[in-house]
Amino acid sequence: xxxxxxxxxxxxxxxxxxxxxxxxxxxxxxxxxxxxxxxxxxxxxxxxxxxxxxxxxxxxxxxxxxxxxxxxxxxxxxxxxxxxxxxxxxxxxxxxxxxxxxxxxxxxxxxxxxxxxxxxxxxxxxxxxxxxxxxxxxxxxxxxxxxxxxxxxxxxxxxxxxxxxxxxxxxxxxxxxxxxxxxxxxxxxxxxxxxxxxxxxxxxxxxxxxxxxxxxxxxxxxxxxxxxxxxxxxxxxxxxxxxxxxxxxxxxxxxxxxxxxxxxxxxxxxxxxxxxxxxxxxxxxxxxxxx
Amino acid sequence: xxxxxxxxxxxxxxxxxxxxxxxxxxxxxxxxxxxxxxxxxxxxxxxxxxxxxxxxxxxxxxxxxxxxxxxxxxxxxxxxxxxxxxxxxxxxxxxxxxxxxxxxxxxxxxxxxxxxxxxxxxxxxxxxxxxxxxxxxxxxxxxxxxxxxxxxxxxxxxxxxxxxxxxxxxxxxxxxxxxxxxxxxxxxxxxxxxxxxxxxxxxxxxxxxxxxxxxxxxxxxxxxxxxxxxxxxxxxxxxxxxxxxxxxxxxxxxxxxxxxxxxxxxxxxxxxxxxxxxxx
Numbered sequence: 001x002x003x004x005x006x007x008x009x010x011x012x013x014x015x016x017x018x019x020x021x022x023x024x025x026x027x028x029x030x031x032x033x034x035x036x037x038x039x040x041x042x043x044x045x046x047x048x049x050x051x052x053x054x055x056x057x058x059x060x061x062x063x064x065x066x067x068x069x070x071x072x073x074x075x076x077x078x079x080x081x082x083x084x085x086x087x088x089x090x091x092x093x094x095x096x097x098x099x100x101x102x103x104x105x106x107x108x109x110x111x112x113x114x115x116x117x118x119x120x121x122x123x124x125x126x127x128x129x130x131x132x133x134x135x136x137x138x139x140x141x142x143x144x145x146x147x148x149x150x151x152x153x154x155x156x157x158x159x160x161x162x163x164x165x166x167x168x169x170x171x172x173x174x175x176x177x178x179x180x181x182x183x184x185x186x187x188x189x190x191x192x193x194x195x196x197x198x199x200x201x202x203x204x205x206x207x208x209x210x211x212x213x214x215x216x217x218x219x220x221x222x223x224x225x226x227x228x229x230x231x232x233x234x235x236x237x238x239x240x241x242x243x244x245x246x247x248x249x250x251x252x253x254x255x256x257x258x259x260x261x262x263x264x265x266x267x268x269x270x271x272x273x274x275x276x277x278x279x280x281x282x283x284x285x286x287x288x289x290x291x
Numbered sequence: 292x293x294x295x296x297x298x299x300x301x302x303x304x305x306x307x308x309x310x311x312x313x314x315x316x317x318x319x320x321x322x323x324x325x326x327x328x329x330x331x332x333x334x335x336x337x338x339x340x341x342x343x344x345x346x347x348x349x350x351x352x353x354x355x356x357x358x359x360x361x362x363x364x365x366x367x368x369x370x371x372x373x374x375x376x377x378x379x380x381x382x383x384x385x386x387x388x389x390x391x392x393x394x395x396x397x398x399x400x401x402x403x404x405x406x407x408x409x410x411x412x413x414x415x416x417x418x419x420x421x422x423x424x425x426x427x428x429x430x431x432x433x434x435x436x437x438x439x440x441x442x443x444x445x446x447x448x449x450x451x452x453x454x455x456x457x458x459x460x461x462x463x464x465x466x467x468x469x470x471x472x473x474x475x476x477x478x479x480x481x482x483x484x485x486x487x488x489x490x491x492x493x494x495x496x497x498x499x500x501x502x503x504x505x506x507x508x509x510x511x512x513x514x515x516x517x518x519x520x521x522x523x524x525x526x527x528x529x530x531x532x533x534x535x536x537x538x539x540x541x542x543x544x545x546x547x548x549x550x551x552x553x554x555x556x557x558x559x560x561x562x563x564x565x566x567x568x569x570x571x
Contacts, residue, residue, distance in 0.1 A: 013474045014393050017385045022401065028442035029408050032419030039422055089314055097307045106557050107315040110322065113553045113560060115503035117521040118546050122321050125535065133324065136340045174565045197303065226412030229505045247414035254418040255510065263418040271415045278410065
């Protein structure tokens with residue numbers, strides 16, 4: 001009681017710090033959203049108020065929905081690739097059969113800290129038609145070189161691989177930490193009962209990791225919905241629009257075509273879509289837990 | 292029977308180790324390739340993509356400085372990091388301290404607004420922030436990027452501090468107040484030193500974030516003397532499209548400080564980056 005009064009008394013001097021810091025934050029994160037809402041209801045060049053005209057155009061914009069579709073495909077690949085593989089590797093760490101665990105951990109996480117742009121450039125060199133590593137390998141097997149980033153039919157997969165490569169480590173460490181929180185007794189009991197690695201992983205570890213798994217899924221999906229740096233560097237959304245994603249589309253409109261109003265509209269549309277997807281996902285995951 | 296099971300164990304042992312080793316190698320290979328290719332000449336690279344450098348040379352690096360003027364990009368990146376990171380630490384410590392200790396009106400809303408900052412897909416702010424800075428004439432200056440870099444890193448840092456400080460006993464502050472310590476003194480001289488472990492985590496994470504940031508640096512600054520390393524890379528590869536090894540040297544110079552930092556603080560970085568996920 002006494003201590004809570006003591007801290008209440010201190011709220012006064014606290015505001016001296018709180019207000020300026022919050023103003024900085026609001027100025028850089030919240031105010032831009034208001035300004036772009038203003039832009040999104042005005043015509044290009046800020047000439048006159050046009051109401052929801054830009055939004056109507058956005059809803060009818062085939063290219064925008066196409067980029068969303070690409071975002072979703074990339075998200076599906078990343079969920080399988082990042083979260084799936086990461087879980088697999090983490091479960092191998094639980095077998096106690098592994099040597100050099102520390103080294104593996106450090107190596108697998110290393111790509112996570114690289115700049116996305118470095119990953120993008122590094123992989124565009126690996127994908128390079130004439131001198132890339134991949135075509136060098138194909139040549140070893142006497143196979144024809146492949147246009148990894150210039151063929152519309154698989155460019156989307158090509159740009160997803162570096163994303164998977166870079167972030168497996170993140171989810172791996174998340175799962176590993178989660179698995180180490182599982183009580184030893186539970187795991188030992190399952191081993192005494194003669195559970196194989198597969199059975200232990202699927203029937204013991206996975207159900208106990210439900211919370212960690214749902215956080216990982218949300219992280220992975222929201223992460224891939226906003227992907228930009230990698231795509232910008234590797235393809236810029238091309239060839240044509242075949243690897244276009246929402247953030248790249250907003251960038252192209254605002255900066256290459258100087259359509260700031262429409263670029264703002266896309267940004268807000270992107271925010272709304274991400275919010276909806278996040279909401280649906282947390283509902284879905286929350287609902288799943290009740291069962 | 293016994294023999295069979297020992298064979299199965301052996302198989303499991305080999306299988307596990309080989310599989311994980313393959314993943315480790317695939318994580319490392321592109322980085323190792325980048326490191327040794329930066330020591331090759333373009334001619335040698337054209338002849339063979341994979342070979343080790345026959346006579347390692349630092350020419351690519353000296354060219355990056357002399358022709359590519361990477362020095363000014365290194366300076367810009369360093370300056371942004373050196374200014375932004377300490378401010379991120381102080382600001383997020385203060386807010387985290389208030390959130391965990393003090394009840395005040397509007398705290399819930401404020402926490403929600405900071406939490407929103409973690410949820411917002413940051414690229415959705417790309418166009419809006421450009422529009423705002425253009426409006427206010429804040430584009431294209433030495434300090435343009437500082438503000439966004441601070442603001443974007445605040446939410447995560449605040450929640451790291453908040454949860455750490457919640458674990459510190461309140462009796463420490465009470466004792467300090469009994470001894471006549473002022474509010475500021477208690478916060479900065481009593482609590483802050485206790486927060487050392489989480490402070491270093493915040494420092495490293497925000498250094499990584501600031502150093503690696505690309506999209507806002509791309510949009511908000513246009514003058515070449517303000518280019519940060521990631522922007523310098525795009526500019527360089529746009530100008531010297533066939534200078535592959537030069538570009539790779541640029542990649543190495545952008546990544547090497549990060550890799551070194553990582554090798555020293557890998558555990559801190561891992562726990563910091565995954566803290567929220569595991570707890571939630």
